[in-house]
Amino acid sequence: MAKATIFLSSLCIALGAIGRAQAPLVTSTITDPDGHTRLLVQNLSSSALTACAYVAQMHSMTADGQISPEIIQERVLSDSALNLSGPILPNQTKTFNISGWNAQVTLTAVLWADGNSFGDPVWIQKLLQRRALARKHVDLALSIVEEAKQSGSSLAEAAGREEAAKAQADQDSNDQDVVPGLKMYYNQVLMRLTGPGLKHSTGQTFTDAETMDQAIRELENYKQHMSLY
Numbered sequence: 038m039a040k041a042t043i044f045l046s047s048l049c050i051a052l053g054a055i056g057r058a059q060a061p062l063v064t065s066t067i068t069d070p071d072g073h074t075r076l077l078v079q080n081l082s083s084s085a086l087t088a089c090a091y092v093a094q095m096h097s098m099t100a101d102g103q104i105s106p107e108i109i110q111e112r113v114l115s116d117s118a119l120n121l122s123g124p125i126l127p128n129q130t131k132t133f134n135i136s137g138w139n140a141q142v143t144l145t146a147v148l149w150a151d152g153n154s155f156g157d158p159v160w161i162q163k164l165l166q167r168r169a170l171a172r173k174h175v176d177l178a179l180s181i182v183e184e185a186k187q188s189g190s191s192l193a194e195a196a197g198r199e200e201a202a203k204a205q206a207d208q209d210s211n212d213q214d215v216v217p218g219l220k221m222y223y224n225q226v227l228m229r230l231t232g233p234g235l236k237h238s239t240g241q242t243f244t245d246a247e248t249m250d251q252a253i254r255e256l257e258n259y260k261q262h263m264s265l266y
Contacts (some may be wrong), residue, residue, distance in 0.1 A: 048257040052071035058239055060155040064144055072096075072104065078131050084151035085124035088168070088213075090117035090160045091133070094139035104138050111136060112214050113163055116148075117239065118266035119171050119218055121258065124150065150266070167215045170223075172263060174209075177202055178222040179256040182230075186249040195249065199223050200201060226252045 046072045064157040074095070074193040080086040096104050115133065117124040125131045137140060146156030146164055154161045181202060185195035203223035212217050229252040235243040243251070 059149065062147065064141075068139060074135040074140035076133040076135060076142045076144070078125060078133070078144065078147075080127055080129055080253045081180055082124040082149055082153070083127050084149040084153065085126050086147055086235075087118060087124040087150050088114070088148040089144060090114045090146045090156070090164055093135045093142045095135065095138040096138040098138060098242050114167055114214060116164060116171075116218070117167055118263050119221070121262055136143050162195065163212060164212050166210065166212070167218055167266075168266070170206075170209050170215065170219050174202075174206055174219050175222045175256060175260050175263060176222055178226050179253065181261060182226055182249050182252050182256070186246055186253070192230045192248060193215045196227055199227050199230065203227075222256060223257060225259070229255065237256065 054097050061080075063079040065079075067077065069075075074093070075093060078086070078092075091113050093113070095111070096106060097107050097109045113133070135211060144156070146154065146160035148154045148161070148164055154164075178199060181198045182195055185188075185198065200223070203220050205206045206219040206223070207216055209219060229248060235248060235251060237243070240253060
């Protein structure tokens with residue numbers, strides 16, 4: 038019976054200016070018999086681990102599920118401040134599923150809730166810049182729908198303004214590792230404004246104003262969550 042291959046290390050992130058400092062965490066990669074890889078990050082700090090970045094290099098898969106000789110790279114910024122998931126608490130472990138086949142994974146940077154960080158300064162800055170820009174864009178997405186409700190705009194008009202702001206998010210950074218996460222708040226409100234209409238328990242469809250209220254509440258949840266970081 039085939040067994041998964043496990044690589045375990047007490048991670049020393051020896052990148053950039055960090056030198057030989059030992060990070061208070063342990064990482065391991067598990068490669069299943071089918072070639073799929075998982076990255077496990079255990080937080081050994083007394084503070085919650087709120088964000089991390091990693092780079093994975095692997096073979097891509099063809100449309101019919103075969104292994105391609107092409108080597109691709111996956112660059113991931115994961116930040117619990119940007120969504121409603123929780124951080125990695127002290128002594129807890131989080132699993133990241135890596136796409137592709139037989140991936141080689143490098144953890145490049147981590148952030149903790151107490152303000153400490155480890156890793157490549159370039160990647161630390163990516164995490165911090167992405168978080169700062171996300172605060173800007175959740176505020177903008179929220180202000181657009183609030184103003185639309187106050188002015189009596191239709192859902193279509195509000196959605197058009199959200200689409201325009203979403204398009205401008207690409208201009209906020211030239212770093213393609215940072216930009217993708219900035220659009221999630223616009224996508225959230227657009228799903229509410231343009232998706233299937235919500236209904237009350239009586240079966241009556243929400244009015245435009247009620248739909249906007251729902252979108253506002255959802256964005257406020259993201260903003261409140263982000264304020265914790």
